[in-house]
Amino acid sequence: DAVVHWFKMDLRHTDNRALALASNKAHEAGVPLICMYIVSPQDFEAHLRAPVRVDFTLRTLQVLKEDLAKLDIPLYIETVEKRKEIPNRILELMGEWGASHLFANMEYEVDELRREAAMVRDFAANDKSFEVVHDTCVVPPGNLQTGTGNQYAVYSPWYRSWVAHIHDNLDLLELFDPPAQNPGSAREQFKQLFDAPIPAAPKNKALTKEEKKRFHSLWPCGEHEALGRLDKFCEERIGGYHDKRNIPSENGTSCLSVHLAAGTISARTCVRVARDRNKTKKLNGGNDGIQTWISEVAWRDFYRHVLVNWPYVCMNKPFKPEYSNITWSYDEEHFAAWCEGRTGFPIVDAAMRQLNHLGYMHNRCRMVVASFLAKDLLLDWRKGEKYFMEHLIDGDFASNSGGWGFGASVGVDPQPYFRIFNPLLQSQKFDPNGDYIRKWVPELKDLTSKEIHDPYNRGAGPKAKKKGYPKQIVDHKSCRERALSAYRNGIESD
Ligand code: FAD
Secondary structure, three states, X not given: OEEEEEEOOOOOOOOOHHHHHHHHHHHHHOOOEEEEEEEOHHHHHHOOOOHHHHHHHHHHHHHHHHHHHHOOOOEEEEXXXXXXXXXXXXXXXXXXXXXXXXXXXXXXXXHHHHHHHHHHHHHHHOOOEEEEEOOOXXXXXXXXXXXXXXXXXXXXXXXXXHHHHHHHOHHHHOOOOOOOOOOOHHHHHOHHHHHOOOOOOOHHHOOOHHHHHHHHHHOOOOHHHHHHHHHHHHHHOHHHHHHHOOOOOOOOOOOOHHHHHHOOOOHHHHHHHHHHHOOOOOOOOOOHHHHHHHHHHHHHHHHHHHHHHOHHHHHXXXXXXXXXXXXXXXXXXXXXXXXXXXXXXXHHHHHHHHHHHHOOOOHHHHHHHHHHHHHHOOOOHHHHHHHHHHHOOOOOHHHHHXXXXXXXXXXXXXXXXXXXXXXHXXXXXXXXXXXXXXXXXXXXXXXXXXXXXXXXXXXXXXXHHHOOOOOOOOOHHHHHHHHHHHHHHHHHOO
């Protein structure tokens, strides 16, 4: 007999609830533990996984495989072309390995939840057990309710309740130990699993040589890297987070989103480590930087709770149904200019070029470009949401959909549609010297901090033109009016 852990978005061996449970089960029963990861090209397609994110996953599996091998635990990785064949293939593999217990951490997207609910039933019918547990959120969805027993659709009261719930249930922050050493016999019995190689990325998700070189040095992978990054951030920068987190030219945030998305670190560990540094030993109060950072990690939980409570947001629908009837502009040239960072709005262009080069964009800029796409260009926010998923190394359905909901005013947050970001004011406020723009839009690097936010209207037109930087593709003031009436008409026609 054997026990199996199925890795999905939890690519770490420390502080992994399902893996710890699987290891305990194996030791109680005195049987080996086998770990497994299924590469599913169709899942990559369905989830619009960015090639850079697929590459990060495959690199991380190598680190994980080595860590587990030190404990005599094999990590077997197999490609299954069709996603609907995955459950049967897992059953088959378990048959080959003589295993009867499968463990996994739960994913909350609709397709995954349905698949796993069906698997629990099928496994029982085959005399096997499949245990799926909560792990990815600090507070599992379903635990927080308003005074009247409803689900929260607004972040601030939800956050207060999240903090109180954790303070009342401190075990939610406890660390799960790595699995124990497998019995030595596992090495002999499952030798072929230890030797199996990690598959290459599917062709349509493969990186070029140049991209590999760039992304590998930009984004070192694995859970040791993640923990090191968290410690360093807490040691050196978390205290200044409150003041610096909105300034994209500063190295003010943790850049841990890639690890939270791949599961190379748990949100639980992030919150615990940050809390332990707070003099108050609480999530709130004490150091401003620490409590603000924890409240940002909480946003990740919040958007997952939203997904579970209102699953239709997984189906390309806005959270607010009355925002389904807006007539968008569908101007392909505008969309291409947005994607490529040549809109003539330097802050927008800098941000899009950062995304295209790094597979990452600063949070403030994500808000600016999302608002610009939906309001200034009046393009369907789902086009932007999709482009983000296809390019982000930290692409995460719940957070991305939540962020786009905010940017386009169609989401949970009470961000009324008539509050429209002015890209120039955002630029002046959050990149006052133009350092971020200079880094990503080198055509403008010689402009003064006054000229740089709006070269053609601030006397630097000839300089910008000479360097090939475009004029603004739209006029913010008239676009603002256009957006207001399109949103108003859309809602009224509902
Ligand atoms: P830090 O500021 O150090 O924050 C720590 C962690 O808290 C982050 O790693 C992240 O896990 C979480 N977090 C912080 N802010 C948010 C937020 N607003 N919503 C949800 N979680 C948050 N985040 C993703 O992880 N994946 C996405 O696909 C994604 N898409 C976004 C799209 C839009 C339009 C917007 C406005 C935001 C999006 N975000 C997304 C949220 C946020 O921009 C990133 O999490 C953040 O920029 C990551 O940088 P960091 O790790 O340095 O964050």
